[in-house]
Amino acid sequence: MNRDELMELTRQAIRLVPNREVLIVGSQSILGTVAEDRLPERATLSREADIAPTRDDDDDDGTIATRIDVHLGEMSDFDRVNGFYAQGVSSTTAVLPRGWERRATIVHPDGPGGGTAWFISPYDLCASSSSAESGRTSSS
Numbered sequence: 001m002n003r004d005e006l007m008e009l010t011r012q013a014i015r016l017v018p019n020r021e022v023l024i025v026g027s028q029s030i031l032g033t034v035a036e037d038r039l040p041e042r043a044t045l046s047r048e049a050d051i052a053p054t055r056d057d058d059d060d061d062g063t064i065a066t067r068i069d070v071h072l073g074e075m076s077d078f079d080r081v082n083g084f085y086a087q088g089v090s091s092t093t094a095v096l097p098r099g100w101e102r103r104a105t106i107v108h109p110d111g112p113g114g115g116t117a118w119f120i121s122p123y124d125l126c127a128s129s130s131s132a133e134s135g136r137t138s139s140s
Helices: 003-016 027-032 063-072 077-082 122-134
Strands: 021-025 048-053 085-088 105-107 116-119
Touching (some): 003 021, 003 048, 003 063, 003 077, 003 085, 003 116, 021 027, 027 048, 027 122, 048 063, 063 077, 063 085, 077 085
Parallel strands (some): 021 116, 048 085
16 A cells, blocks of 8 residues: 555545544554655555554444444455555554654644544654564553
8 A cells, every 4th residue: 555545545534433533553654654755665565554543432342443444444345446455443552652642643634624644653653563562561
């Protein structure tokens, strides 16, 4: 998936989330923070992006993430038509370092007032991967 495809996926996810804010976690977050021509080609090989609502359901049953999966997930109509998809995840899926919000790239894919996407900075993306793999945790 390239940056334009990720932005389209993000637009669609924002429309499914009640507060119209999503968090892009995982490796594809890099496409929202670094110009595509500065990345190696392999950065665009994934067909999937992890997308979380910024606020999970009050009852924490994961229905917002499930909604993303149903409408935009693997083997959904969206995936069949576009060839890429979203994995709906919880905002707690990534263990992020303190202050990550200050370093995130905020994008409004449909313009101001059209919803917000938070892309994890490359530094926090690396720290998140390292923490998850080593079993360490940080509070945000």
